[in-house]
Amino acid sequence: MTVAFPTIVEVGPRDGLQNESTLVSTQAKIRFVTRLVDAGLTRIEVTSFVHPGRVPQMADAESVMAGVPRRDTVSYIGLVLNERGLDRAIGSGVDEANVVLVATETFSQRNQGMGVADSLRSFERIATRARDAGLMVSATIGAAFGCPFEGEVSTEQVVSLARQATSLGAQEIAIADTIGVGVPKDVQRLASAIREVTNVPLRAHFHNTRNTGYANALAAIEAGIVALDASTGGIGGCPFAPNATGNIATEDLTYVLRRSGFDAGVDLAALVSIAEEIGSELGKGVPALLGRAGDFPPPAGAR
Numbered sequence: 001m002t003v004a005f006p007t008i009v010e011v012g013p014r015d016g017l018q019n020e021s022t023l024v025s026t027q028a029k030i031r032f033v034t035r036l037v038d039a040g041l042t043r044i045e046v047t048s049f050v051h052p053g054r055v056p057q058m059a060d061a062e063s064v065m066a067g068v069p070r071r072d073t074v075s076y077i078g079l080v081l082n083e084r085g086l087d088r089a090i091g092s093g094v095d096e097a098n099v100v101l102v103a104t105e106t107f108s109q110r111n112q113g114m115g116v117a118d119s120l121r122s123f124e125r126i127a128t129r130a131r132d133a134g135l136m137v138s139a140t141i142g143a144a145f146g147c148p149f150e151g152e153v154s155t156e157q158v159v160s161l162a163r164q165a166t167s168l169g170a171q172e173i174a175i176a177d178t179i180g181v182g183v184p185k186d187v188q189r190l191a192s193a194i195r196e197v198t199n200v201p202l203r204a205h206f207h208n209t210r211n212t213g214y215a216n217a218l219a220a221i222e223a224g225i226v227a228l229d230a231s232t233g234g235i236g237g238c239p240f241a242p243n244a245t246g247n248i249a250t251e252d253l254t255y256v257l258r259r260s261g262f263d264a265g266v267d268l269a270a271l272v273s274i275a276e277e278i279g280s281e282l283g284k285g286v287p288a289l290l291g292r293a294g295d296f297p298p299p300a301g302a303r
Contacts, residue, residue: 007264008043009045009203009228009230011236012233013036015045015205015229015231016232016235017029017235017236018057018058019237020236022281024057025281026063029064030068036232036274038267040264042074042265043074044076045098046065046076049081049084049089065094075096076094077096078094080097081100083125086126086130099123100139100176101119101142104143110149120165123165124169127169137172139161141165141175141176143178144158144176144182145179146177155193158194159194162197173202174205174229175191176204176229177205180213181209182216183216184215186216202226204225204227206228207246209245218256228248230250231246231248231250232250232275233250234248234287234288235247235278249289250271254266254271255290268290
């Protein structure tokens, strides 16, 4: 018997598209989100409210939010980096604000234009205002497993950010392997250490840069992490991290979870079709493998 756990947080419309050189049209993004909702995904990071000069792929954030379907069972997430972004997110009707706090000084400056201490001060203001507006607030700790500029990241750095973010209003902590260097042992180590300083739900965000993303996802579940980010098609990456590659793919993760006894409540065949469509929009094949190999056991009538 399967159980409906953990939750998949779909990040394809935001993290998936932000690192692509092709600018996807607003209508195509709306269709992308609509099809994801129809496939059964209930938490979707739709866009980021950042300066279009830094991330031009997200320049139409308000227009996309205006066109997505509204359902009581679906929570839409907007990434915000500052209070101006929060104003836009609130005005667009997001349900959740996701705020990134980077674990190292160098990457924090590259990604957000401010150091770690300043980002925490900014987070406090954002979290207070977001919660006052009725939004759920998540803090994602970027480069939690390793930094492209400073190398290894200590457990203490990540735990300190998790503790401070919780005290400043975070209702969920996500640990992000932004450059895909972590292994299952790292996941277990960080989750255990963070659990000692906060009781808020934990989420994980893995990139499959070194082919460890799915093993890390299973390790996260074993470590008590209750939500996993994934991107349909496995598209994505960080525009401020050298050699960043895609997220773990929603369809591949769904397959792994189902075969491991977890029911994600998602239509797997629909995800494969959605991945093909977004790949066509981008003019290339997607990294996900399930669409190439097919489900197993094959659907009735399939050859």
